[in-house]
Amino acid sequence: MSTPRTLTLPDGVHPATLETDRGSFATLMATPDIGTPLGTVLLVPGWTGSKEDFTPLVDHLARYGWRTVAVDQRGQYETPGPADASAYTLAELGADLVAMSTALGGYSQLVGHSFGGLVAREAVLTDPSVFSTLTLLCSGPAAFTNKSTLQSLQMLSFGLDNLPIEQVYDLKLEHDVKNPGYVAPPDEIAAFLRKRFTSNTPTGLAEITRRLTDAEDQTDRLAKAGVRLQVLYGESDDGWPITVQNDVAERLGIEPQMVPDAAHSPAIEQPAATARFLVEFFHDHSRFTTD
Template sequence: MTLPDGVHPATLETDRGSFATLRAVPEIGTPLGTVLLVPGWTGSKEDFTPLLHHLARYGWIAVGVDQRGQFDTAGPAAPSAYTLEALGADVVAMSVALGGYSQLVGHSFGGLVAREAVLTDASVFSTLTLLCTGPSGFTDEQTLQGLQMLAFGLDNLPIEQVYDLKLEHDAKNPGYLEPPEEIAAFLRKRFISNSPVGLAAVTRHLTNAVDKTDRLAKAGVRTQVVYGETDDGWPLPIQNEVAERLGIQPEMVPDAGHSPAIEQPATTARLLVDFFHDRDRFNNAV
């Protein structure tokens, strides 16, 4: 939980409000540009902490954000404030505030938001990386049932109680590993710091978001699909299909699951910067 050297908290002011961020800046030379990283469901800017450090070493300004209503960023109490369109517009505003032409990275649910941002205004992004994300909401019944129950709980119970129930449920899974005490305390603090209304809305997006891959293929922004070798979010065949429809080859991070930015930050950073620089290899833009 200790921030690496060169990674600092900062507030990003935009025309759509203030957003909490973690930022890393190259120590020498002129920055090559800005990488804007959007976290997923129940996540936060901290999900990119080790990756920010590596990206800055490659010469990039790296900015991980909390979306509206997420952890350290305040959010409205109205469900209408958390549509995918609204969240995407926030990311457009973030890129503009950072000078435009960001290399955009969306992790998990953040990939759906990042895609929405590109479809809202492609002109302020140089590239898009879909990191461990899918084309739409989940479709398997077990996952849908769990998400629907959690959204119902957020609508009707204190968020602290919802987290305790979620933790009790997760602990019954065969592969569950109890995190160290410090990490467990952070995960609880992060979850209960979310806007319950916002988190409920985001949870429902994971059940009903529609597939916009074909629109993305025509948006004119170079796109990359990356996932961990054992990613247990969207099934890998589905992520491969997204890449195929975009006319690109997917990239795999070995020895990583659903969070390559934490599990294998050096390898993930290398895949990202290779993509940022290699226009010929990855040129799927229309």
């Protein structure tokens, strides 16, 4: 989960509903002030996240000349989702991104953060023709393998199946505050984090949590998809191990890139630097090619 540092939207960044042939999706969107956009960047949040995880990055990318759209996936925060477990497979979530890119005119630069990277990968494997590039931002090749992480995820999904989502959040928060590295956010941000979590479709959040325990490695298939690829992570990323992300990059035939002074949420922690890494990749067709 990423924790926004402010809820104030920069000038030019505004909420918008994206209509697709697979439903409506809540977004934060920005377009350049001057000239025709260079293209479209589609930003996909991770587990328990939302479009707000990208707010400063949306602004920076628009200033570089890109129409930028950060989304809530189905069942996430302000995008409704069905209470049907089968609606939250990676295949279904990936098909949503294909529909979003198509509705935006196709050829999107797709950026998937953390769990969103697994979904973005699935979208490219489903229909690479509607994407120009894919950036795996602090994401991994498959489910987590750390036993304690898996146990926590399994407990959370069980709780979501059996308890009110508000109670699940309170139990999760009670667990989180015991972490030695926990820093309490300002009251406004704390209220937002609770509202965001409890606004998720419980079935959807439970199933997304399970995907982090059972997702299969599709790296070799992705290497053959024909879409330019980027692996980007924070210097002290504490999601998938950096060694694992480096291995993904090697298997994809590319060099991984690291955002200095950032951890698992570079779009919030270092938005300007993250935007530069992304924009350089979007424009450079020579350095980041697959075999």
